[in-house]
Amino acid sequence: MTCMGHTNDFQHFDCKIxxxxxxxxxxxxDPAPPCHxxxxxYLYVSVTxxxxxxxLEGSIVYxxxxxxxxxxxxxxxxxxxxxxxxxxxxxxxxxxxxFSDGTLKTSDKNxxxxxxx
Numbered sequence: 001m002t003c004m005g006h007t008n009d010f011q012h013f014d015c016k017i018x019x020x021x022x023x024x025x026x027x028x029x030d031p032a033p034p035c036h037x038x039x040x041x042y043l044y045v046s047v048t049x050x051x052x053x054x055x056l057e058g059s060i061v062y063x064x065x066x067x068x069x070x071x072x073x074x075x076x077x078x079x080x081x082x083x084x085x086x087x088x089x090x091x092x093x094x095x096x097x098x099f100s101d102g103t104l105k106t107s108d109k110n111x112x113x114x115x116x117x
Contacts, residue, residue, distance in 0.1 A: 010046045010059075017093045021100070022048040024059075025084070029074040034109045039066040039073040042111065043083050045092070047099055060099050062087050063111035086114050 010024030024046035033040040043062040048055045062083065066072065069079045091112065098104035106112055 010044070013045065015088050015092065017088065018047075018096045020050055021096055022050055023096075024048075027075075027080050027083075030108075031073060033063070035063065035111060036065050040064065040111075041069060041075040041079060041083060042108065043080075043087060045087075045096075047096060049100065056100060058105075058107075060092075060095050060104065061106040061108060061111040062091070062114055064114050068115045083114060086116075090114075 010026050013023040013025035015023065026044050028042045028044070029039065030042060031039045033042075040063045043064075045060040045062070046055070047060065064075075064079070064083050069075050072079065075083075091114075095104055095112070
């Protein structure tokens with residue numbers, strides 16, 4: 001996948017499901033998120049269209065609460081990898097399409113919760 005460069009601590013994310021887009025990823029633990037009553041692990045995906053280089057405003061925000069992280073805070077490497085894997089397998093391709101056409105809006109206050117086992 002083409003990497004067009006990433007900013008704001010995003011790292012290149014080559015997941016092989018969105019060849020028309022350059023994706024960036026970053027993760028963050030939050031002990032007191034605005035969207036939940038317990039700590040949350042956030043996963044952010046930035047999206048840039050290829051070949052236009054048009055970087056889409058904002059990012060797709062996913063989250064998993066501490067209860068679904070084995071009651072650990074901060075999250076472990078395994079927690080982070082499982083969240084990333086679940087997002088790729090269950091949501092990302094469709095979410096990228098909706099995000100690129102403007103119909104998907106997420107934020108720290110309104111993430112897509114991936115609270116399942």
